[in-house]
Amino acid sequence: MISSFVITGFLGVGKTTLLTNSVQHYFPDKKIAVIVNEFGDIGIDSKILTNVYSEVLEISEGCICCQLSEEFEKGVMEIIANYSPELIFVETSGASEPFPIYMSLQNLGVGVEGVICVVDAKHFSSYKENSTAKYQLGGSNIIVLNKSDLVNDSEALAVENEIREIKNKYNIKNMMTGKPIFNNYLIHRAQHGLVAKEVFDGVYQLEDVLKLAEDYTHHDHTSKDALSQKVVYLKSNILFADVDSVLQDLPQSIYRAKGIVKVKDVPEAIVVNYAFGDVTFDELKDYEGKSLLIFIGENIEHEVENLCEKFDILSLPRFSLKG
Ligand SMILES: Nc1nc2c(ncn2[C@@H]2O[C@H](COP(=O)(O)OP(=O)(O)OP(=O)(O)O)[C@@H](O)[C@H]2O)c(=O)[nH]1
Ligand SMILES: [Mg+2]
Known part of the structure; x- marks a missing residue:
């Protein structure tokens, strides 16, 4: 077995x-x-x-x-x-x-x-x-x-x-x-x-x-603490400090952010790992994919839209990931 x-x-x-x-x-x-x-x-x-x-x-x-x-x-x-x-x-x-x-x-x-x-x-x-x-x-x-x-x-x-x-x-x-x-x-x-x-x-x-x-029946979660996730893309031509400033400024309802970002001043892509205010960065070799961050938290749709307005380096995907 x-x-x-x-x-x-x-x-x-x-x-x-x-x-x-x-x-x-x-x-x-x-x-x-x-x-x-x-x-x-x-x-x-x-x-x-x-x-x-x-x-x-x-x-x-x-x-x-x-x-x-x-x-x-x-x-x-x-x-x-x-x-x-x-x-x-x-x-x-x-x-x-x-x-x-x-x-x-x-x-x-x-x-x-x-x-x-x-x-x-x-x-x-x-x-x-x-x-x-x-x-x-x-x-x-x-x-x-x-x-x-x-x-x-x-x-x-x-x-x-x-x-x-x-x-x-x-x-x-x-x-x-x-x-x-x-x-x-x-x-x-x-x-x-x-x-x-x-x-x-x-x-x-x-x-x-x-x-x-x-x-087994599924527990009825209240919408109060419903968890949701949103993906944002990062523009090319940005610096490490730009990414850092976004992460410094996340609202408390966003518990978790992770992603892979490419910045001008670091040769390899960076794996971003943010949890409850603490953040770590690790280099990832030979990454060719998109530069993106996933935000996860309680009812965060609006918060993420606000972030995209505030930080020019972030953009919401035009189509949903599933679509
Ligand atoms: N100081 C410290 N940091 C840790 C420890 N374990 C994990 N981390 C850090 O916590 C962050 C999240 O770790 P992950 O292992 O990705 O957490 P996860 O539970 O898999 O996250 P999700 O899959 O997104 O829910 C990373 O930055 C880790 O380096 C630990 O024991 N001590
Ligand atoms: Mg994990």
Whole structure:
């Protein structure tokens, strides 16, 4: 049986970092497929993962939490047929819940060894009220308190206590028995996603929850904390400082920005990674694609339009990405 891990967690918490660092560190000899379930046809993360087979399965726009199965399952079947992986890692979109993905893997006969929820130790309080974030915790059985380098021990402990509270309240339960489907969960601390090896030891084997599938109903998210994404293109002929000034000025409702940008004063393209006010830049060699940024947050349509008006270097695509 092919094994898998599902990696969930809110926007920008370090899911891809956990994949690239931990997974490649612990599984150098295994045939691994990494599947990133992402918005749109952009696949920024897949450009960064180079050592393993990786593929981005596109999520259509709309309610991402509802993007159950069909396309995802078809994509996974193709990957299994073409590549025969021993182990599959699925990174779910930071704006969606893990359970539908979990069910899809089960349906395909892929064993789910664990659902890992990555938590941002530093920025947890900025996003913990979001209902998607709560259901991500509720639907996982391995919790990784990442970015622990950015907090002290008492701050980390405080976040761990909050996680336990949310976990108790939002644990998904089997509708028939009323019992939580995950008997147990553990919290591991990590820096840059490098977790203890035991996280992947397969000791987590989940209860068989196929019965639950019949009863699973999508949680009704209020529009208050609905997450949306917008893509903007960047003009050519811009400087690094221009990009930096946009990122310095993002409104709080934009939690996450990522993209690949080309600027005049740096020879290679730059991967931009912005999460809750913190930003990192990495060079990406031989990138020939468009220069773009994706903004993700709560009801951000207007904010992004304002940004485009304010910063001449940004422009909205004339056609939707799907169109
Ligand atoms: N200081 C610090 N930064 C981290 C750590 N882990 C990840 N980061 C940074 O956080 C940013 C987001 O990391 P990603 O791994 O792309 O996050 P993600 O959860 O995959 O993001 P999405 O897929 O967009 O939801 C990047 O700039 C990382 O370098 C960590 O442990 N410590
Ligand atoms: Mg990612």
